Amino acid sequence: MKLEQSKLTYERNDLAPSISEDTVNYHYGKLYKTYVDRYNAGEGDPDFNEAGAFLHSIYFAQFQSPTSSNKPTGSIAEFITKHFTSYEKFKDEFETEAMKIQGSGWVYLSKNGKIKTIKNHEIKNDIVLLIDWWEHAWVLDYQHDKKKYLDNQWKIINWNIISGRVGLIVKESQLGIGFIKEIKESRYIQSEGDVKISYTSMCEALYLSVLAIEFISRTKKGQDIAERYARQTAAYSLYDQFRFSSTDMYNFIYFVNASPDRAAKIFNSPDAKSLREKTHLPLMALNGWLISLLSPSNRDLGFFMRLEQALSISSSDLKEIRRMLSYRNPTDSDVSNMAFRILNAYRNKMPQFDLLPDLERICNDKISYIY
Numbered sequence: 001m002k003l004e005q006s007k008l009t010y011e012r013n014d015l016a017p018s019i020s021e022d023t024v025n026y027h028y029g030k031l032y033k034t035y036v037d038r039y040n041a042g043e044g045d046p047d048f049n050e051a052g053a054f055l056h057s058i059y060f061a062q063f064q065s066p067t068s069s070n071k072p073t074g075s076i077a078e079f080i081t082k083h084f085t086s087y088e089k090f091k092d093e094f095e096t097e098a099m100k101i102q103g104s105g106w107v108y109l110s111k112n113g114k115i116k117t118i119k120n121h122e123i124k125n126d127i128v129l130l131i132d133w134w135e136h137a138w139v140l141d142y143q144h145d146k147k148k149y150l151d152n153q154w155k156i157i158n159w160n161i162i163s164g165r166v167g168l169i170v171k172e173s174q175l176g177i178g179f180i181k182e183i184k185e186s187r188y189i190q191s192e193g194d195v196k197i198s199y200t201s202m203c204e205a206l207y208l209s210v211l212a213i214e215f216i217s218r219t220k221k222g223q224d225i226a227e228r229y230a231r232q233t234a235a236y237s238l239y240d241q242f243r244f245s246s247t248d249m250y251n252f253i254y255f256v257n258a259s260p261d262r263a264a265k266i267f268n269s270p271d272a273k274s275l276r277e278k279t280h281l282p283l284m285a286l287n288g289w290l291i292s293l294l295s296p297s298n299r300d301l302g303f304f305m306r307l308e309q310a311l312s313i314s315s316s317d318l319k320e321i322r323r324m325l326s327y328r329n330p331t332d333s334d335v336s337n338m339a340f341r342i343l344n345a346y347r348n349k350m351p352q353f354d355l356l357p358d359l360e361r362i363c364n365d366k367i368s369y370i371y
Protein backbone atom coordinates (compact mmCIF):
# COMPACT_ATOMS: atom_id res chain seq x y z
CA MET A 1 0.00 0.00 0.00
CA LYS A 2 1.36 3.41 -0.96
CA LEU A 3 1.16 6.26 1.50
CA GLU A 4 -0.02 9.70 0.50
CA GLN A 5 0.83 12.95 2.18
CA SER A 6 -2.29 14.51 3.67
CA LYS A 7 -3.33 17.90 2.31
CA LEU A 8 -3.32 20.99 4.50
CA THR A 9 -6.71 22.52 5.20
CA TYR A 10 -5.13 25.97 5.62
CA GLU A 11 -2.50 28.06 3.84
CA ARG A 12 1.13 27.63 4.85
CA ASN A 13 1.28 31.16 6.27
CA ASP A 14 -2.00 30.85 8.21
CA LEU A 15 -0.44 29.52 11.41
CA ALA A 16 2.02 32.38 11.95
CA PRO A 17 3.24 33.50 14.37
CA SER A 18 2.50 30.25 16.30
CA ILE A 19 4.18 28.33 13.50
CA SER A 20 5.92 30.37 10.82
CA GLU A 21 5.52 29.79 7.11
CA ASP A 22 9.20 28.80 6.96
CA THR A 23 8.64 26.07 9.54
CA VAL A 24 5.56 24.79 7.70
CA ASN A 25 7.53 24.79 4.45
CA TYR A 26 10.34 22.82 6.00
CA HIS A 27 8.36 20.59 8.37
CA TYR A 28 5.36 19.80 6.19
CA GLY A 29 6.91 20.47 2.79
CA LYS A 30 10.18 18.60 3.30
CA LEU A 31 10.33 16.40 6.40
CA TYR A 32 6.84 14.94 6.41
CA LYS A 33 7.02 14.47 2.63
CA THR A 34 10.31 12.64 3.00
CA TYR A 35 8.78 10.04 5.32
CA VAL A 36 6.06 9.38 2.75
CA ASP A 37 8.47 9.30 -0.20
CA ARG A 38 11.00 7.07 1.51
CA TYR A 39 8.32 4.65 2.65
CA ASN A 40 6.89 4.44 -0.88
CA ALA A 41 10.35 4.00 -2.38
CA GLY A 42 11.21 1.26 0.10
CA GLU A 43 14.15 3.28 1.46
CA GLY A 44 15.28 3.16 5.07
CA ASP A 45 13.31 1.61 7.90
CA PRO A 46 9.69 1.19 6.72
CA ASP A 47 8.26 1.14 10.25
CA PHE A 48 10.00 4.38 11.14
CA ASN A 49 8.95 6.14 7.94
CA GLU A 50 5.39 4.91 8.10
CA ALA A 51 5.02 5.96 11.71
CA GLY A 52 6.54 9.35 10.83
CA ALA A 53 4.01 9.84 8.05
CA PHE A 54 1.18 8.67 10.30
CA LEU A 55 2.02 11.04 13.16
CA HIS A 56 2.53 14.06 10.90
CA SER A 57 -0.81 13.41 9.20
CA ILE A 58 -2.51 13.69 12.58
CA TYR A 59 -0.39 16.64 13.67
CA PHE A 60 -0.93 18.87 10.63
CA ALA A 61 -4.65 18.10 10.48
CA GLN A 62 -5.44 19.79 13.78
CA PHE A 63 -4.54 23.46 13.20
CA GLN A 64 -6.18 26.72 12.19
CA SER A 65 -5.19 30.41 12.26
CA PRO A 66 -4.17 31.63 15.71
CA THR A 67 -6.53 33.39 18.11
CA SER A 68 -5.59 34.27 21.66
CA SER A 69 -9.05 33.33 22.90
CA ASN A 70 -8.84 29.84 21.39
CA LYS A 71 -10.36 27.34 23.81
CA PRO A 72 -11.78 23.82 23.69
CA THR A 73 -15.52 23.64 22.98
CA GLY A 74 -18.09 20.90 22.63
CA SER A 75 -17.32 17.30 23.45
CA ILE A 76 -13.59 17.92 23.89
CA ALA A 77 -14.26 20.60 26.53
CA GLU A 78 -16.32 18.09 28.52
CA PHE A 79 -13.69 15.45 27.99
CA ILE A 80 -10.95 17.72 29.35
CA THR A 81 -12.97 18.82 32.36
CA LYS A 82 -13.84 15.24 33.14
CA HIS A 83 -10.24 14.05 33.08
CA PHE A 84 -8.30 17.12 34.22
CA THR A 85 -10.90 19.26 36.06
CA SER A 86 -10.00 22.32 33.95
CA TYR A 87 -8.37 23.38 30.69
CA GLU A 88 -5.63 25.18 32.66
CA LYS A 89 -4.78 22.02 34.59
CA PHE A 90 -4.79 20.05 31.37
CA LYS A 91 -2.29 22.44 29.78
CA ASP A 92 -0.07 22.32 32.88
CA GLU A 93 -0.01 18.56 32.88
CA PHE A 94 0.62 18.47 29.15
CA GLU A 95 3.57 20.82 29.56
CA THR A 96 5.00 18.82 32.47
CA GLU A 97 4.94 15.60 30.46
CA ALA A 98 6.31 17.29 27.34
CA MET A 99 9.25 18.82 29.23
CA LYS A 100 10.22 15.35 30.51
CA ILE A 101 10.92 14.15 26.96
CA GLN A 102 14.61 13.65 26.34
CA GLY A 103 15.64 13.77 22.72
CA SER A 104 13.13 13.47 19.91
CA GLY A 105 9.53 12.61 20.53
CA TRP A 106 5.87 13.50 20.65
CA VAL A 107 3.40 14.26 23.39
CA TYR A 108 -0.31 13.56 23.13
CA LEU A 109 -3.67 13.42 24.83
CA SER A 110 -4.96 9.87 24.66
CA LYS A 111 -8.50 8.59 24.24
CA ASN A 112 -8.62 7.52 27.86
CA GLY A 113 -7.74 11.01 29.05
CA LYS A 114 -4.03 10.53 29.79
CA ILE A 115 -1.06 12.56 28.63
CA LYS A 116 1.35 10.20 26.92
CA THR A 117 4.65 10.50 25.10
CA ILE A 118 6.19 8.77 22.11
CA LYS A 119 9.90 8.31 21.61
CA ASN A 120 10.99 9.05 18.02
CA HIS A 121 8.08 7.72 15.93
CA GLU A 122 5.50 5.10 16.66
CA ILE A 123 1.99 4.40 15.42
CA LYS A 124 -0.55 4.83 18.22
CA ASN A 125 -4.25 4.23 17.99
CA ASP A 126 -5.38 6.37 20.87
CA ILE A 127 -4.32 9.87 19.85
CA VAL A 128 -6.76 12.73 20.38
CA LEU A 129 -4.37 15.71 20.28
CA LEU A 130 -0.74 15.49 19.26
CA ILE A 131 2.22 17.85 19.58
CA ASP A 132 5.47 17.29 17.74
CA TRP A 133 8.37 17.57 20.20
CA TRP A 134 11.17 17.02 17.72
CA GLU A 135 13.59 19.89 17.52
CA HIS A 136 12.62 20.68 13.91
CA ALA A 137 9.10 21.57 15.07
CA TRP A 138 10.21 24.50 17.24
CA VAL A 139 13.84 25.44 16.77
CA LEU A 140 13.39 27.77 13.82
CA ASP A 141 10.68 29.86 15.51
CA TYR A 142 11.54 29.48 19.18
CA GLN A 143 15.26 28.54 19.38
CA HIS A 144 15.56 26.83 22.79
CA ASP A 145 12.21 28.00 24.23
CA LYS A 146 10.06 24.88 24.04
CA LYS A 147 7.64 26.19 26.64
CA LYS A 148 6.82 29.17 24.49
CA TYR A 149 6.40 26.88 21.50
CA LEU A 150 3.82 24.85 23.39
CA ASP A 151 2.02 27.94 24.74
CA ASN A 152 1.61 29.20 21.21
CA GLN A 153 0.34 25.86 19.91
CA TRP A 154 -2.78 26.26 22.05
CA LYS A 155 -3.69 29.30 19.94
CA ILE A 156 -3.91 27.29 16.72
CA ILE A 157 -5.58 24.07 17.81
CA ASN A 158 -8.76 23.47 15.82
CA TRP A 159 -10.90 22.09 18.62
CA ASN A 160 -13.59 20.95 16.20
CA ILE A 161 -11.16 18.46 14.76
CA ILE A 162 -10.17 17.34 18.24
CA SER A 163 -13.84 17.03 19.19
CA GLY A 164 -14.33 14.85 16.12
CA ARG A 165 -11.65 12.53 17.45
CA VAL A 166 -13.36 12.43 20.82
CA GLY A 167 -16.64 11.86 18.96
CA LEU A 168 -15.10 8.69 17.71
CA ILE A 169 -14.79 7.43 21.25
CA VAL A 170 -18.50 8.08 21.69
CA LYS A 171 -19.16 6.34 18.42
CA GLU A 172 -17.19 3.30 19.48
CA SER A 173 -19.22 2.88 22.60
CA GLN A 174 -22.63 3.89 21.25
CA LEU A 175 -22.54 2.37 17.84
CA GLY A 176 -20.24 -0.40 18.71
CA ILE A 177 -17.56 -0.76 16.19
CA GLY A 178 -16.44 -3.24 18.78
CA PHE A 179 -15.45 -5.86 16.30
CA ILE A 180 -12.86 -3.58 14.81
CA LYS A 181 -11.47 -3.12 18.28
CA GLU A 182 -11.07 -6.84 18.25
CA ILE A 183 -9.25 -6.54 14.95
CA LYS A 184 -7.07 -3.83 16.38
CA GLU A 185 -6.17 -5.89 19.39
CA SER A 186 -5.73 -9.02 17.37
CA ARG A 187 -3.16 -7.27 15.23
CA TYR A 188 -0.92 -7.01 18.23
CA ILE A 189 -1.92 -10.27 19.77
CA GLN A 190 -1.30 -12.07 16.53
CA SER A 191 2.07 -10.45 16.17
CA GLU A 192 3.04 -12.13 19.38
CA GLY A 193 2.02 -15.46 18.03
CA ASP A 194 -1.26 -15.84 19.88
CA VAL A 195 -3.94 -15.94 17.20
CA LYS A 196 -7.29 -14.95 18.55
CA ILE A 197 -9.59 -14.58 15.59
CA SER A 198 -9.13 -15.75 12.05
CA TYR A 199 -8.56 -13.51 9.11
CA THR A 200 -11.69 -14.84 7.44
CA SER A 201 -13.84 -13.91 10.41
CA MET A 202 -12.34 -10.45 10.44
CA CYS A 203 -13.22 -9.95 6.80
CA GLU A 204 -16.72 -11.29 7.39
CA ALA A 205 -17.11 -8.98 10.36
CA LEU A 206 -16.14 -5.94 8.31
CA TYR A 207 -18.42 -6.92 5.45
CA LEU A 208 -21.38 -7.72 7.67
CA SER A 209 -21.01 -4.44 9.50
CA VAL A 210 -21.08 -2.53 6.20
CA LEU A 211 -24.20 -4.44 5.10
CA ALA A 212 -25.88 -3.87 8.44
CA ILE A 213 -25.14 -0.15 8.51
CA GLU A 214 -26.46 0.10 4.96
CA PHE A 215 -29.64 -1.69 6.03
CA ILE A 216 -30.03 0.45 9.13
CA SER A 217 -29.60 3.61 7.06
CA ARG A 218 -32.52 2.57 4.89
CA THR A 219 -34.96 2.36 7.77
CA LYS A 220 -36.75 5.34 9.14
CA LYS A 221 -35.63 4.67 12.70
CA GLY A 222 -32.04 4.01 11.72
CA GLN A 223 -31.30 7.07 9.65
CA ASP A 224 -29.84 9.14 12.40
CA ILE A 225 -27.70 6.21 13.55
CA ALA A 226 -26.19 5.81 10.09
CA GLU A 227 -25.78 9.53 9.69
CA ARG A 228 -24.00 9.83 13.01
CA TYR A 229 -21.71 7.02 11.99
CA ALA A 230 -20.91 8.72 8.69
CA ARG A 231 -20.31 12.13 10.20
CA GLN A 232 -18.18 10.95 13.05
CA THR A 233 -15.98 8.72 10.99
CA ALA A 234 -15.64 11.41 8.33
CA ALA A 235 -14.61 13.91 11.00
CA TYR A 236 -11.88 11.64 12.13
CA SER A 237 -9.66 11.64 9.11
CA LEU A 238 -6.20 10.40 9.76
CA TYR A 239 -4.94 9.88 6.30
CA ASP A 240 -6.37 12.07 3.62
CA GLN A 241 -6.96 9.23 1.25
CA PHE A 242 -9.03 7.43 3.88
CA ARG A 243 -11.53 10.15 4.42
CA PHE A 244 -13.91 7.65 5.97
CA SER A 245 -11.19 6.38 8.14
CA SER A 246 -11.85 6.22 11.80
CA THR A 247 -8.94 4.78 13.71
CA ASP A 248 -10.85 1.54 13.53
CA MET A 249 -11.14 1.57 9.79
CA TYR A 250 -7.57 2.68 9.51
CA ASN A 251 -6.45 -0.24 11.57
CA PHE A 252 -8.45 -2.63 9.55
CA ILE A 253 -6.95 -1.35 6.34
CA TYR A 254 -3.55 -1.24 7.89
CA PHE A 255 -3.99 -4.81 8.96
CA VAL A 256 -5.24 -5.99 5.62
CA ASN A 257 -2.81 -4.01 3.52
CA ALA A 258 0.26 -4.39 5.71
CA SER A 259 3.56 -4.71 3.88
CA PRO A 260 4.67 -8.28 3.23
CA ASP A 261 7.38 -7.97 5.89
CA ARG A 262 4.97 -6.92 8.52
CA ALA A 263 2.36 -9.37 7.34
CA ALA A 264 4.84 -12.16 7.92
CA LYS A 265 5.11 -11.00 11.50
CA ILE A 266 1.37 -10.60 11.87
CA PHE A 267 0.05 -13.77 10.35
CA ASN A 268 1.03 -17.18 11.48
CA SER A 269 -1.32 -19.11 9.34
CA PRO A 270 -0.20 -19.55 5.71
CA ASP A 271 -3.84 -19.49 4.73
CA ALA A 272 -4.36 -16.06 6.26
CA LYS A 273 -1.22 -14.81 4.60
CA SER A 274 -2.25 -15.87 1.12
CA LEU A 275 -5.75 -14.48 1.64
CA ARG A 276 -4.33 -11.16 2.69
CA GLU A 277 -2.16 -11.01 -0.38
CA LYS A 278 -5.24 -11.29 -2.54
CA THR A 279 -7.02 -8.51 -0.69
CA HIS A 280 -7.26 -5.09 -2.26
CA LEU A 281 -9.77 -2.99 -0.47
CA PRO A 282 -11.67 -0.60 -2.73
CA LEU A 283 -10.75 2.38 -0.61
CA MET A 284 -12.29 5.14 -2.68
CA ALA A 285 -15.48 3.15 -2.94
CA LEU A 286 -15.57 2.62 0.82
CA ASN A 287 -15.12 6.31 1.25
CA GLY A 288 -17.86 7.07 -1.26
CA TRP A 289 -20.21 4.69 0.46
CA LEU A 290 -19.66 6.35 3.79
CA ILE A 291 -20.39 9.76 2.35
CA SER A 292 -23.48 8.40 0.60
CA LEU A 293 -24.94 7.52 4.00
CA LEU A 294 -25.52 11.24 4.33
CA SER A 295 -27.63 11.32 1.17
CA PRO A 296 -29.53 8.03 1.01
CA SER A 297 -30.85 8.46 -2.52
CA ASN A 298 -27.46 8.19 -4.12
CA ARG A 299 -26.14 4.66 -3.61
CA ASP A 300 -23.57 2.66 -5.47
CA LEU A 301 -24.69 -0.91 -5.18
CA GLY A 302 -21.72 -2.19 -7.13
CA PHE A 303 -19.64 -1.22 -4.15
CA PHE A 304 -20.92 -4.15 -2.11
CA MET A 305 -19.93 -6.61 -4.84
CA ARG A 306 -16.47 -5.12 -5.01
CA LEU A 307 -16.02 -5.20 -1.27
CA GLU A 308 -17.26 -8.76 -1.20
CA GLN A 309 -14.67 -9.78 -3.77
CA ALA A 310 -11.92 -7.79 -2.12
CA LEU A 311 -12.52 -9.48 1.19
CA SER A 312 -12.93 -12.94 -0.41
CA ILE A 313 -16.29 -13.43 1.26
CA SER A 314 -17.53 -16.96 0.69
CA SER A 315 -20.40 -17.03 3.18
CA SER A 316 -23.60 -17.68 1.23
CA ASP A 317 -25.55 -16.02 4.00
CA LEU A 318 -23.69 -12.73 3.58
CA LYS A 319 -23.98 -12.93 -0.20
CA GLU A 320 -27.71 -13.43 0.12
CA ILE A 321 -28.01 -10.34 2.31
CA ARG A 322 -26.09 -8.35 -0.28
CA ARG A 323 -28.44 -9.58 -3.02
CA MET A 324 -31.48 -8.60 -0.98
CA LEU A 325 -30.09 -5.12 -0.41
CA SER A 326 -30.07 -4.64 -4.16
CA TYR A 327 -33.83 -5.33 -4.59
CA ARG A 328 -35.36 -2.34 -6.28
CA ASN A 329 -38.78 -2.36 -4.64
CA PRO A 330 -38.68 -4.78 -1.75
CA THR A 331 -42.01 -5.97 -0.32
CA ASP A 332 -42.64 -5.92 3.43
CA SER A 333 -41.82 -9.59 3.61
CA ASP A 334 -38.53 -9.07 1.72
CA VAL A 335 -37.63 -6.43 4.26
CA SER A 336 -38.44 -8.55 7.28
CA ASN A 337 -36.62 -11.49 5.73
CA MET A 338 -33.58 -9.26 5.25
CA ALA A 339 -33.79 -7.95 8.81
CA PHE A 340 -34.05 -11.50 10.12
CA ARG A 341 -30.98 -12.61 8.19
CA ILE A 342 -28.85 -9.65 9.24
CA LEU A 343 -29.87 -10.03 12.84
CA ASN A 344 -29.11 -13.73 12.81
CA ALA A 345 -25.77 -13.25 11.16
CA TYR A 346 -24.91 -10.71 13.80
CA ARG A 347 -25.94 -12.94 16.64
CA ASN A 348 -23.87 -15.77 15.18
CA LYS A 349 -20.81 -13.94 14.03
CA MET A 350 -20.57 -10.94 16.31
CA PRO A 351 -22.51 -11.47 19.52
CA GLN A 352 -20.25 -8.95 21.30
CA PHE A 353 -20.83 -6.26 18.73
CA ASP A 354 -22.69 -3.44 20.41
CA LEU A 355 -24.46 -2.31 17.28
CA LEU A 356 -26.61 -5.38 17.96
CA PRO A 357 -29.00 -3.66 20.43
CA ASP A 358 -29.70 -0.92 17.87
CA LEU A 359 -30.26 -3.49 15.21
CA GLU A 360 -32.60 -5.45 17.48
CA ARG A 361 -34.54 -2.34 18.32
CA ILE A 362 -35.02 -1.54 14.65
CA CYS A 363 -35.92 -5.09 13.66
CA ASN A 364 -38.27 -5.87 16.51
CA ASP A 365 -40.97 -3.42 15.47
CA LYS A 366 -42.55 -3.04 12.11
CA ILE A 367 -39.79 -1.69 9.93
CA SER A 368 -40.47 1.30 7.78
CA TYR A 369 -38.07 0.89 4.92
CA ILE A 370 -37.49 4.08 3.00
CA TYR A 371 -35.19 3.12 0.20
Ligand SMILES: [Fe+2]
Pocket residue numbers: 027031056132134136137
Ligand atom coordinates in the same frame (compact mmCIF):
# COMPACT_ATOMS: atom_id res chain seq x y z
FE1 LIG B 1 7.98 16.50 12.83
